[in-house]
Amino acid sequence: MSKTIAVIRGDGIGPEIMEATLRVLETLQLGFQYDFVEAGLAAQEKFGELLPQATLDAITKHRVALKSPLTTPVGEGFSSINVELRKRFDLYANVRPAISFPNTRSRFPEGVDLVTVRENTEGAYIGEGQQVSADGETATLTQKVTRRGSERIVRYAFDLARRTGRKKVTVVHKANILKSTSGLFLKVAREVAAQYPDIACNEMIVDNTCMQLVMRPEQFDVIVTTNLFGDIISDLCAGLVGGLGLAPGANIGADAAIFEAVHGSAPDIAGKGIANPCALLLGAAQMLDHLEFGDEALRLRTAIRATLTTRDRVTPDLGGNGTTDSFADALIERLRA
Numbered sequence: 323m324s325k326t327i328a329v330i331r332g333d334g335i336g337p338e339i340m341e342a343t344l345r346v347l348e349t350l351q352l353g354f355q356y357d358f359v360e361a362g363l364a365a366q367e368k369f370g371e372l373l374p375q376a377t378l379d380a381i382t383k384h385r386v387a388l389k390s391p392l393t394t395p396v397g398e399g400f401s402s403i404n405v406e407l408r409k410r411f412d413l414y415a416n417v418r419p420a421i422s423f424p425n426t427r428s429r430f431p432e433g434v435d436l437v438t439v440r441e442n443t444e445g446a447y448i449g450e451g452q453q454v455s456a457d458g459e460t461a462t463l464t465q466k467v468t469r470r471g472s473e474r475i476v477r478y479a480f481d482l483a484r485r486t487g488r489k490k491v492t493v494v495h496k497a498n499i500l501k502s503t504s505g506l507f508l509k510v511a512r513e514v515a516a517q518y519p520d521i522a523c524n525e526m527i528v529d530n531t532c533m534q535l536v537m538r539p540e541q542f543d544v545i546v547t548t549n550l551f552g553d554i555i556s557d558l559c560a561g562l563v564g565g566l567g568l569a570p571g572a573n574i575g576a577d578a579a580i581f582e583a584v585h586g587s588a589p590d591i592a593g594k595g596i597a598n599p600c601a602l603l604l605g606a607a608q609m610l611d612h613l614e615f616g617d618e619a620l621r622l623r624t625a626i627r628a629t630l631t632t633r634d635r636v637t638p639d640l641g642g643n644g645t646t647d648s649f650a651d652a653l654i655e656r657l658r659a
């Protein structure tokens with residue numbers, strides 16, 4: 323039986339990079355079926371709502387979605403459709419690989435190959451934890467860390483390491499100062515780590531982690547951490563290897579997983595055919611890993627690397643004069659060769 327994937331073409335450059343990505347996926351001949359559904363501005367225009375029930379139903383049914391960037395109009399009920407999707411499906415793991423690619427004008431065109439696994443549902447980002455006093459003079463933030471939340475994210479990180487042949491998990495924390503919250507996270511992480519004797523584990527305080535990432539990023543393999551630290555560190559890591567055009571992400575829950583590019587809908591270049599499809603393509607590679615097509619994921623990443631190496635038809639953001647389609651074509655030729 324072939325796998326069906328819910329596909330959201332998205333807004334701005336979304337449809338362009340999605341078309342390129344699906345063409346490339348076709349070359350791998352995995353027999354995927356696609357269920358095209360809408361969200362964001364596209365859905366608003368068609369159905370009068372940003373996140374139609376049919377879209378939620380499709381994600382529930384197929385359990386896997388590939389999503390292009392969405393535009394959330396200001397003042398339309400929720401602050402972000404992406405956040406709303408995370409809540410609806412309890413997508414507790416935000417998984418962001420950062421891999422060096424050549425010719426990307428980045429700080430580290432080689433040597434970086436790491437994944438950050440960020441807890442996505444608790445920590446400092448629980449909405450009800452933020453309060454301002456009646457006189458407006460004092461703001462407080464309550465963080466929430468639970469054993470359950472910590473255990474599932476750390477377990478996810480170790481399972482991911484095992485599944486994808488990675489060797490080490492670094493638990494990033496601030497337990498020396500945030501003794502209760504970060505302390506609980508670290509305690510649970512140690513317990514989980516003990517159940518994975520085949521995967522090395524070390525612990526690192528978040529401030530030191532930032533310095534180490536900038537100085538010697540090659541020492542990291544899988545990083546697992548709480549919501550706020552993960553938010554910051556995952557962007558830092560994207561910056562190490564070339565920024566937005568190359569940064570994919572996955573949001574994973576027990577019942578659904580959504581794969582995407584980290585960047586936004588880039589309305590400034592929409593419709594021009596010059597958007598870099600790499601981030602979404604790398605998101606598709608994550609999806610292949612998730613669906614246990616690890617060999618194909620590797621093939622795809624290798625072909626992307628080769629295409630960037632030869633500077634074949636790369637897009638203007640990477641200094642080339644290619645287009646979304648010419649890059650995809652070069653990739654397809656390489657996958658077929």
Ligand code: ATP
Nearest residue numbers: 392393566567585586587588589590591597598639
């Ligand atoms: P949104 O409101 O959806 O976030 P945005 O314009 O902020 O839209 P970003 O992705 O944050 O979109 O874009 C920031 C800048 O990076 C823009 O100038 C955009 O053109 C550029 N950019 C983003 N993604 C790509 C891409 N895939 N290829 C080329 N340029 C990109």
Ligand code: MG
Nearest residue numbers: 585586587588
């Ligand atoms: Mg933006």
